[in-house]
Amino acid sequence: MAMFASVASAQTRPFLQFQHTGWTIQNGAPSSITRLAQTTDGYLWLSTVNGLFRFDGVSFEEYRPPHGQQLAHTGITSLYATSDGGLWLGYTLGDTGFLKNGVLTLQSFKGHVQGHAGTVNYVYVTHDGTTWAAVEV
Structure with a gap:
């Protein structure tokens, strides 16, 4: 797996004129990345x-x-x-976690679903603050 970042201007230019950097496992990038998210502090998080x-x-x-x-x-x-x-973090075994200001809070769907809750494929928060999770059961 490799990650790439590009800086582009509003004008159309040939690809070779773009500034780009790539990161691989040799540069410390983790393998088997499932999702990316950027928090307001500027960090890019990789699950x-x-x-x-x-x-x-x-x-x-x-x-x-x-x-x-x-x-x-x-x-x-x-x-x-x-x-x-x-x-928000979604786990393979049916749990979610919320990380903010260095505090990690865990939540489980296991009590709400018969048996194994399954993989949390997506977590989404609506404008009114309601948190939704798409769980594969």
Whole structure:
């Protein structure tokens, strides 16, 4: 998997005139990226089957919750950045988490669905603040 960023102007130019940078596993980019989201602080967050990573424009860092907190699972299948600086996480095993100001809150759908809740494929927050999750059961 490779990531690319481009800076373009309003004018049409040949592709070779664009400024672009690519990041690969050799540059520290994680493998098996499932989703991308950018929070209001400028970080680009990457969900993977092996955890959560953030990118500051220069380097990649695996996210490790503060002491006493933990990710529900390493398999993260969806991300949604909120306008107030938070980040929703959807997991492969039916849980969600919300990360804001260094605090990670976990929520589970297992009590709401018969048996295994399934993979949280998408999380979305509406304009009125209602949070929706598309779960594959």
